[in-house]
Amino acid sequence: MKKWQVIVIVLIIIAIIVGGSYASSRNNMVRKKEQVNSAWSQVNVVIQRRADLIPNLVATVRGYATHEETVFGQVTKAREELLAASTPAGRIQANGQLDGALGRLLAVVENYPQLKANENFLELQDQLEGTENRIAVERRRYNLSVQDYNTYIGLFPNNLVARMSGFTRDNDYFKTTPGAEQVPKVEFPGAPATQN
Numbered sequence: 001m002k003k004w005q006v007i008v009i010v011l012i013i014i015a016i017i018v019g020g021s022y023a024s025s026r027n028n029m030v031r032k033k034e035q036v037n038s039a040w041s042q043v044n045v046v047i048q049r050r051a052d053l054i055p056n057l058v059a060t061v062r063g064y065a066t067h068e069e070t071v072f073g074q075v076t077k078a079r080e081e082l083l084a085a086s087t088p089a090g091r092i093q094a095n096g097q098l099d100g101a102l103g104r105l106l107a108v109v110e111n112y113p114q115l116k117a118n119e120n121f122l123e124l125q126d127q128l129e130g131t132e133n134r135i136a137v138e139r140r141r142y143n144l145s146v147q148d149y150n151t152y153i154g155l156f157p158n159n160l161v162a163r164m165s166g167f168t169r170d171n172d173y174f175k176t177t178p179g180a181e182q183v184p185k186v187e188f189p190g191a192p193a194t195q196n
Helices: 003-064 069-084 088-109 119-154 158-165
Strands: none
Touching: 003 069, 003 088, 003 119, 003 158, 069 088, 119 158
């Protein structure tokens, strides 16, 4: 075999190895990006479920607390902004505003013992609590997917492949709003006290 043939064979082998490595890394990036998109879709589903519950909750509270229009307006406006947000960053911010507005609405409920005993309100409150738990679970899954994707495209040599293929670290983590670590205290007559 001639020297130039050996060089050509070695170059072909190197090209196959580099090309295979590039294709493998790029395919993994596509897979991880789709996992992020899927996780975000699940977050949207549970956020939409909560948004669907809010009009019924507001209507129930309004039946007892007719002069609390400011709070009702805040909740309605925050819900509309959440539904209008089209990007993950916008949705995350709007979700924080809705969390605050719902907290104020639940604080108003404390002033109305008849409302706290209303069966419809208790059912809506229970559904909202279950939805909040689902949001927390899906938010965690989304954040883990974002972390996995961002880490993968940040590692060498994946960062080179990401740059050449147009993959960027453009995903926002879904963080809680400041003060969200303080759980609102909502107690219902006859219900056992909850432990934090």
